[in-house]
Amino acid sequence: MSDFEKAKKEKEDERKKLTEEFHNELDAAYFKLLSLVYGDPEVAKALNTGRKPAISKALDNAFKKHEKEMVELSAKFIEFTGYAYQINSYSILSYFIGNIELAQTNSKILSRILNLPSESIRLFSAFNFLASKKVLKVETQSYCIDCYFKYGEEPYFSYSSNFKEMNLPARCPQCKEPGIFHDVIIRYPIGLHKIVMPQTNWLREIIIGYTLSTLPKVKKVFVHKKVHNAPRNASEGKGVESDVSLITEDNKLILIELQLNQI
Amino acid sequence: MIDTSKVVVYPLKDCEYVDLDQGKRVKFTMQKTDKAFPSFIQADSVSSRFATSVAENEILRTFFFLRSTIIPSVDQKYPIGEHFPIILDPSYDVSKKCE
Numbered sequence: 571m572s573d574f575e576k577a578k579k580e581k582e583d584e585r586k587k588l589t590e591e592f593h594n595e596l597d598a599a600y601f602k603l604l605s606l607v608y609g610d611p612e613v614a615k616a617l618n619t620g621r622k623p624a625i626s627k628a629l630d631n632a633f634k635k636h637e638k639e640m641v642e643l644s645a646k647f648i649e650f651t652g653y654a655y656q657i658n659s660y661s662i663l664s665y666f667i668g669n670i671e672l673a674q675t676n677s678k679i680l681s682r683i684l685n686l687p688s689e690s691i692r693l694f695s696a697f698n699f700l701a702s703k704k705v706l707k708v709e710t711q712s713y714c715i716d717c718y719f720k721y722g723e724e725p726y727f728s729y730s731s732n733f734k735e736m737n738l739p740a741r742c743p744q745c746k747e748p749g750i751f752h753d754v755i756i757r758y759p760i761g762l763h764k765i766v767m768p769q770t771n772w773l774r775e776i777i778i779g780y781t782l783s784t785l786p787k788v789k790k791v792f793v794h795k796k797v798h799n800a801p802r803n804a805s806e807g808k809g810v811e812s813d814v815s816l817i818t819e820d821n822k823l824i825l826i827e828l829q830l831n832q833i
Numbered sequence: 834m835i836d837t838s839k840v841v842v843y844p845l846k847d848c849e850y851v852d853l854d855q856g857k858r859v860k861f862t863m864q865k866t867d868k869a870f871p872s873f874i875q876a877d878s879v880s881s882r883f884a885t886s887v888a889e890n891e892i893l894r895t896f897f898f899l900r901s902t903i904i905p906s907v908d909q910k911y912p913i914g915e916h917f918p919i920i921l922d923p924s925y926d927v928s929k930k931c932e
């Protein structure tokens with residue numbers, strides 16, 4: 571296991587441990603609260619009658635009788651917000667560490683059409699163009715791994731949504747190092763969300779279909795359809811599923827299959 | 834500019850016959866999963882505008898082919914989020930930071 575893998579595992583284990591501790595504490599507090607109220611003899615007796623006014627009165631009395639313990643428990647619940655904050659911090663760190671390799675792969679793919687980081691502005695312009703269409707919501711989260719690993723301090727983290735102009739730094743605004751990772755989140759609206767499913771390539775099929783339709787020799791494009799051989803004087807074939815089918819100006823048929831998000 | 838009339842994503846007809854060269858003919862029908870595509874019936878729908886905008890732009894086109902993670906959201910208006918992690922410096926080597 572590499573040092574990086576070890577660091578990844580360590581952080582994930584810490585997050586899991588903290589989450590488990592949090593749930594145990596929370597469960598214990600809830601159990602104590604419920605025991606106080608429902609363990610009260612007056613409440614137990616009222617519950618047996620099944621009469622709502624009697625139950626309501628008994629619960630009111632129980633809350634008054636155990637007011638001090640209730641206040642103590644409430645204070646405990648407030649303490650839990652600290653846990654929640656810490657778990658959230660670990661979750662963010664764990665998410666970014668877990669996706670570093672993915673980010674590096676994506677960066678290498680993007681650098682085939684853009685000189686990164688010098689031409690980052692072209693990437694931002696593309697997103698500003700998309701944002702101007704008002705068809706979906708774009709959010710970004712940025713996290714500096716260098717801040718975390720190199721200086722061990724509270725790392726740089728930022729979040730933005732509904733921006734008009736995307737501007738992601740290539741270097742961390744805090745430590746000035748290049749280890750700043752960005753998570754670009756595309757939020758798909760109702761309707762469009764149906765075609766963005768895990769293990770499918772439907773959205774990509776549509777993008778390829780529209781893109782290829784701009785080729786001058788392409789007459790028509792069918793996206794995600796079944797194609798049957800249909801001779802005029804014989805029975806039709808069962809057909810095959812095709813991701814993208816092109817009909818060219820000279821009436822040729824081209825079938826295109828897309829691989830599942832593979833590099 | 835994309836001519837959306839050239840692209841059939843969600844057909845209004847059950848099937849469509851197309852004559853090919855050398856007297857051949859093919860028929861296009863819906864796949865079972867085509868039921869997920871009705872938001873593409875109208876050329877000016879949000880879904881169509883999104884797909885054409887991405888298809889027209891080479892950077893966006895590439896971006897939407899990057900590796901991603903799909904995470905459902907509680908947001909009723911935007912029920913699905915697709916996360917694309919990126920780093921703007923492709924030469925950055927995180928493994929060295931752990932040494």
